Amino acid sequence: MGVVPHQLFASAAAHYARFRSGYPRQDVVALADRLRLDGSRIVLDVGCGSGQLSLPLADRAGTVIAIDPVPEMLTLGQQAAQAAGVGNIVWLQGDASQLERIVPPGAHAAIFAASFHWTDRPTVAQTLDRLLDATGAIVTINDDLDDAEQPDWVPAITEVRHGYLGTGHASEIERFTCPADDHATVLGHSPFSVIETLTWQWERQLTVDEVVGLQFTYSVSTPALFGDRAHAFAEDVRAAVLELHPSERVTEPFRLEVLIATRPTTHQLPDGFRGTSGGPGDPRSAYREDPRNGLRDDGVGLDLDQQCRVDQSTDLEYRGGRADDAEDLPVYLPHLPPTADVGDEHAGADDVLQPGTGLLEGDRDPA
Ligand SMILES: C[S@@+](CC[C@H](N)C(=O)[O-])C[C@H]1O[C@@H](n2cnc3c(N)ncnc32)[C@H](O)[C@@H]1O
Numbered sequence: 001m002g003v004v005p006h007q008l009f010a011s012a013a014a015h016y017a018r019f020r021s022g023y024p025r026q027d028v029v030a031l032a033d034r035l036r037l038d039g040s041r042i043v044l045d046v047g048c049g050s051g052q053l054s055l056p057l058a059d060r061a062g063t064v065i066a067i068d069p070v071p072e073m074l075t076l077g078q079q080a081a082q083a084a085g086v087g088n089i090v091w092l093q094g095d096a097s098q099l100e101r102i103v104p105p106g107a108h109a110a111i112f113a114a115s116f117h118w119t120d121r122p123t124v125a126q127t128l129d130r131l132l133d134a135t136g137a138i139v140t141i142n143d144d145l146d147d148a149e150q151p152d153w154v155p156a157i158t159e160v161r162h163g164y165l166g167t168g169h170a171s172e173i174e175r176f177t178c179p180a181d182d183h184a185t186v187l188g189h190s191p192f193s194v195i196e197t198l199t200w201q202w203e204r205q206l207t208v209d210e211v212v213g214l215q216f217t218y219s220v221s222t223p224a225l226f227g228d229r230a231h232a233f234a235e236d237v238r239a240a241v242l243e244l245h246p247s248e249r250v251t252e253p254f255r256l257e258v259l260i261a262t263r264p265t266t267h268q269l270p271d272g273f274r275g276t277s278g279g280p281g282d283p284r285s286a287y288r289e290d291p292r293n294g295l296r297d298d299g300v301g302l303d304l305d306q307q308c309r310v311d312q313s314t315d316l317e318y319r320g321g322r323a324d325d326a327e328d329l330p331v332y333l334p335h336l337p338p339t340a341d342v343g344d345e346h347a348g349a350d351d352v353l354q355p356g357t358g359l360l361e362g363d364r365d366p367a
Contacts, residue, residue: 006069006095007047008118008173011224012217015048017080019213021254023113025142026058027200032060034139034196034260040109046096051077051089057111060073067093067101096124103133113141116183117176123243125190130265138192139263139300140183144199144257150193153211153250156240161221163232172218176250177219183259194259200256200339212237 037043037060045054048066050073058064058081068074074091083090084283094102096119099110104172112119128138147155161170161275179186184195206214213236215221226233241250 006118008222009070010072012219013050013070013076014224015213015216015223016073016121017076019210020049020052021252022052022202023056023256024200024202027198027258028053028056029060031139031198032057034198035109035139036135037061037108042106042196042327044099044103044107044110046092046110046112048077049073049114051080053111053113054089055081055084055086058088061088063091065092065107066090067092067096067099067102069093086147096120098293099124099127099131101330101360103131105133107136108133108276109137109139111139111141114143116140116142117179121179121186121193122190125187126292127259129191133286137260138187138190139261140187140256140257141200142183144255149253149255151247151251151253152244153241154242157211157215157237157357160233160240161215163236164229165221165225169225171221187259187261190261191263191325194262194264196260197220198258198260201254203253206250206252208238208241208245208250211241211250211252213251220244256278275316288298 035041035043039060040062042063042065043057043061045057045064045066048068054064054066066074066077070075071093075095075190076259078091081087082188092102096112096115096337110132117123125138128136132138165220184281187193187195215237216223216230216235221233221267223230241247244250
């Protein structure tokens with residue numbers, strides 16, 4: 001019988017809410033900044049689980065629409081939100097294939113935290129091209145640790161698990177968790193082909209009980225897979241970890257890859273300026289990957305948020321903050337007044353930047 005991603009986590013919900021790590025608040029805030037979340041926008045958290053990301057995101061969104069196929073996950077997420085006094089999350093049962101039916105158009109971001117691999121990724125990206133607003137982003141968040149970087153108790157537990165479940169089930173699941181094309185490749189061929197990569201890294205301390213509970217949160221070792229052998233598996237995991245760590249405490253390391261995928265620029269820039277998409281690894285990515293900015297061959301750029309010119313011709317380093325953060329972009333030329341003409345021989349006198357619209361005055365119909 002094939003793996004059905006929707007159903008895999010049904011028996012894991014209670015353990016998931018209790019034992020699975022959340023995300024560092026400062027990283028979620030930095031992501032919110034990068035997405036320009038200002039407390040008014042709609043954000044989709046697709047495959048939200050029990051709300052690990054939905055709750056911290058809600059601080060910076062107008063509404064988070066948290067979507068998961070597993071009702072138990074949603075109930076636990078809702079309870080956590082209530083306990084935390086968070087009131088701007090809408091919890092929706094459904095899966096990524098139903099997005100167009102269950103969410104209204106106009107959201108600014110669709111975030112897939114540890115969930116994009118469970119979806120039909122190319123189709124989902126096409127759907128989101130119809131649903132997300134003009135500057136919207138798909139964000140994927142996924143574990144990025146190599147096997148060699150895992151702590152010793154991880155392979156020890158894998159061996160115990162194989163003793164119970166064999167290796168066949170895990171390899172079937174790996175078709176989803178380790179797909180042939182990585183997320184960046186899939187997104188690179190989608191309408192959201194401009195990709196910025198962030199890394200989130202942290203660690204946490206776990207007791208042996210917590211390590212045991214954590215096992216039942218994974219798709220390869222949910223309680224349902226063990227049936228009435230779950231208790232015996234738990235005892236064997238405990239023994240394996242204690243043998244390596246008699247102190248009963250271990251460290252769980254995390255390194256996550258966060259991809260922020262946006263559409264290439266489509267707005268009209270003045271003559272001589274072109275879209276700035278630099279692609280992954282471009283050190284000026286924060287500026288260049290904003291589709292509303294433009295760059296000229298001599299290095300002079302337009303920043304549509306700031307209504308100013310940016311001199312990129314010198315050897316400048318853009319350190320990945322928001323394009324409108326003067327500290328991250330110390331090289332702005334003095335700001336021009338809001339109606340100032342940024343033009344020269346390349347940009348005509350009518351080319352006045354219109355904040356937030358991606359349009360220039362000169363692009364408009366004079367009527
Ligand atoms: C590993 S959990 C991630 C939960 C949470 N986002 C987090 O970061 O901890 C994966 C979640 O994706 C959900 N899921 C599985 N298939 C899905 C699909 N096709 N569409 C949407 N969600 C799906 C599962 O029910 C599960 O809650």
